[in-house]
Amino acid sequence: xxxxxxxxxxxxxxxxxxxxxxxxxxxxxxxxxxxxxxxxxxxxxxxxxxxxxxxxxxxxxxxxxxxxxxxxxxxxxxxxxxxxxxxxxxxxxxxxxxxxxxxxxxxxxxxxxxxxxxxxxxxxxxxxxxxxxxxxxxxxxxxxxxxxxxxxxxxxxxxxxxxxxxxxxxxxxxxxxxxxxxxxxxxxxxxxxxxxxxxxxxxxxxxxxxxxxxxxxxxxxxxxxxxxxxxxxxxxxxxxxxxxxxxxxxxxxxxxxxxxxxxxxxxxxxxxxxxxxxxxxxxxxxxxxxxxxxxxxxxxxxxxxxxxx
Amino acid sequence: xxxxxxxxxxxxxxxxxxxxxxxxxxxxxxxxxxxxxxxxxxxxxxxxxxxxxxxxxxxxxxxxxxxxxxxxxxxxxxxxxxxxxxxxxxxxxxxxxxxxxxxxxxxxxxxxxxxxxxxxxxxxxxxxxxxxxxxxxxxxxxxxxxxxxxxxxxxxxxxxxxxxxxxxxxxxxxxxxxxxxxxxxxxxxxxxxxxxxxxxxxxxxxxxxxxxxxxxxxxxxxxxxxxxxxxxxxxxxxxxxxxxxxxxxx
Numbered sequence: 091x092x093x094x095x096x097x098x099x100x101x102x103x104x105x106x107x108x109x110x111x112x113x114x115x116x117x118x119x120x121x122x123x124x125x126x127x128x129x130x131x132x133x134x135x136x137x138x139x140x141x142x143x144x145x146x147x148x149x150x151x152x153x154x155x156x157x158x159x160x161x162x163x164x165x166x167x168x169x170x171x172x173x174x175x176x177x178x179x180x181x182x183x184x185x186x187x188x189x190x191x192x193x194x195x196x197x198x199x200x201x202x203x204x205x206x207x208x209x210x211x212x213x214x215x216x217x218x219x220x221x222x223x224x225x226x227x228x229x230x231x232x233x234x235x236x237x238x239x240x241x242x243x244x245x246x247x248x249x250x251x252x253x254x255x256x257x258x259x260x261x262x263x264x265x266x267x268x269x270x271x272x273x274x275x276x277x278x279x280x281x282x283x284x285x286x287x288x289x290x291x292x293x294x295x296x297x298x299x300x301x302x303x304x305x306x307x308x309x310x311x312x313x314x315x316x317x318x319x320x321x322x323x324x325x326x327x328x329x330x331x332x333x334x335x336x337x338x339x340x341x342x343x344x345x346x347x348x349x350x351x352x353x354x355x356x357x358x359x360x361x362x363x364x365x366x367x368x369x370x371x372x373x374x375x376x377x378x379x380x381x382x383x384x385x386x387x388x389x390x391x392x393x394x395x396x397x398x399x
Numbered sequence: 400x401x402x403x404x405x406x407x408x409x410x411x412x413x414x415x416x417x418x419x420x421x422x423x424x425x426x427x428x429x430x431x432x433x434x435x436x437x438x439x440x441x442x443x444x445x446x447x448x449x450x451x452x453x454x455x456x457x458x459x460x461x462x463x464x465x466x467x468x469x470x471x472x473x474x475x476x477x478x479x480x481x482x483x484x485x486x487x488x489x490x491x492x493x494x495x496x497x498x499x500x501x502x503x504x505x506x507x508x509x510x511x512x513x514x515x516x517x518x519x520x521x522x523x524x525x526x527x528x529x530x531x532x533x534x535x536x537x538x539x540x541x542x543x544x545x546x547x548x549x550x551x552x553x554x555x556x557x558x559x560x561x562x563x564x565x566x567x568x569x570x571x572x573x574x575x576x577x578x579x580x581x582x583x584x585x586x587x588x589x590x591x592x593x594x595x596x597x598x599x600x601x602x603x604x605x606x607x608x609x610x611x612x613x614x615x616x617x618x619x620x621x622x623x624x625x626x627x628x629x630x631x632x633x634x635x636x637x638x639x640x641x642x643x644x645x646x647x648x649x
Contacts, residue, residue, distance in 0.1 A: 266515055269518065285561060291510065
């Protein structure tokens with residue numbers, strides 16, 4: 091796809107989103123804020139899953155670390171936002187770096203299980219470390235700068251943050267580094283024989299994914315004015331993985347679409363029935379059976395050519 | 400003259416089966432050397448031991464005086480040893496162009512560059528390599544969708560992208576039609592000559608082996624039973640007994 095048309099399409103989307111609050115629907119603004127945060131979360135995971143070919147089952151850990159860190163620094167320690175947010179991203183990336191160091195020693199199901207194990211550990215810390223995280227009561231009453239207290243302002247803040255983060259991820263995924271990651275995904279052995287240290291590449295991808303996941307978490311915690319241990323639970327890791335699969339893991343925009351569709355479906359479903367997990371199961375069934383390349387793959391199939399990003 | 404590649408007393412076994420038995424071997428710079436032997440003689444294992452894909456149980460491998468034992472494949476490539484594989488080993492979902500481009504990116508150490516657009520790098524060099532192996536027209540096709548023979552050509556282009564001084568080709572014509580075999584061999588011979596490469600290859604087709612190799616080593620049950628110039632090897636009674644005779648060649 092030509093870079094210029096990508097750029098124009100992105101600019102149009104950002105512009106349309108910027109106009110959304112003018113429509114006057116608070117519900118639409120809130121819903122879109124959430125979708126943007128989940129889109130970033132799913133995109134960050136796809137650096138690891140789609141680009142590098144390593145299925146992580148513990149991505150919620152970095153979302154939670156980012157969310158809790160930012161919330162704690164703002165609320166308990168009274169840090170300014172401009173320091174609390176970068177610190178949250180940094181810590182999420184750092185923890186991902188340490189966890190990734192061990193995980194990339196394994197592959198496939200063993201890799202996935204180890205990411206899950208570390209994520210459960212993070213959940214355990216959030217649950218037990220009551221004085222700091224609030225335990226299962228959650229961490230509530232997150233202090234935001236007065237300017238962001240208004241929901242429309244927070245929408246714009248999220249829009250700008252997410253847009254910058256997505257642009258950064260776009261550059262990374264399409265860089266020489268990103269192309270090499272795809273080679274590692276496609277053929278780990280061959281990549282070694284062209285001179286690529288595949289383990290270090292996977293480690294780097296793991297760390298990048300964690301840092302951007304942490305940013306999504308920080309935005310989430312501030313939006314909800316709180317973090318809860320459910321945000322670190324393995325079901326969150328599963329849900330973001332389903333977002334990636336639903337949208338399509340072999341394209342850059344796939345996870346954004348997957349996040350939007352899945353989150354809107356969830357909100358919609360919850361209005362009518364308490365059976366969201368059942369609906370989620372059905373969605374997963376459809377993906378596995380008929381949409382292996384997700385919604386983007388489906389669109390590409392109609393366009394007659396299955397080319398990834 | 401000292402050897403470019405020197406191997407001493409190399410052993411490798413898998414669960415009691417000895418695949419490489421006390422192999423010693425020397426390769427001079429500029430030489431074209433064939434490794435032959437029946438299926439299961441240990442040719443691919445031998446290649447895997449040299450290139451770091453497998454670790455030997457015992458023995459020494461050195462390239463231009465540096466030991467390769469314990470070195471991972473990605474470091475060995477950087478010393479100037481590239482290889483192709485007997486079974487197709489490409490990036491199936493990448494385009495033919497990208498298959499080669501990524502190898503050039505890695506060769507230049509740009510795999511850690513997070514800012515420059517990957518697809519914009521080394522476009523000319525990639526095109527040149529594809530042209531060299533006769534894949535210029537297929538540049539935008541998906542690697543995994545090429546015919547078998549063309550995927551083998553792509554293998555060769557990927558290996559050449561690492562700008563090796565020593566090239567290891569594992570059955571470069573396996574599965575090819577007689578015509579493709581002829582073209583591939585002519586191509587390899589031209590490239591080796593033009594670039595002054597040292598070539599170590601395995602091959603089933605004896606006409607290819609005897610037409611191309613300056614020296615030949617014969618592997619049998621993991622052991623080198625003969626090594627020397629083609630005529631000497633052809634007339635070696637042991638070789639005739641265990642290998643060439645059986646096949647009715649020679």
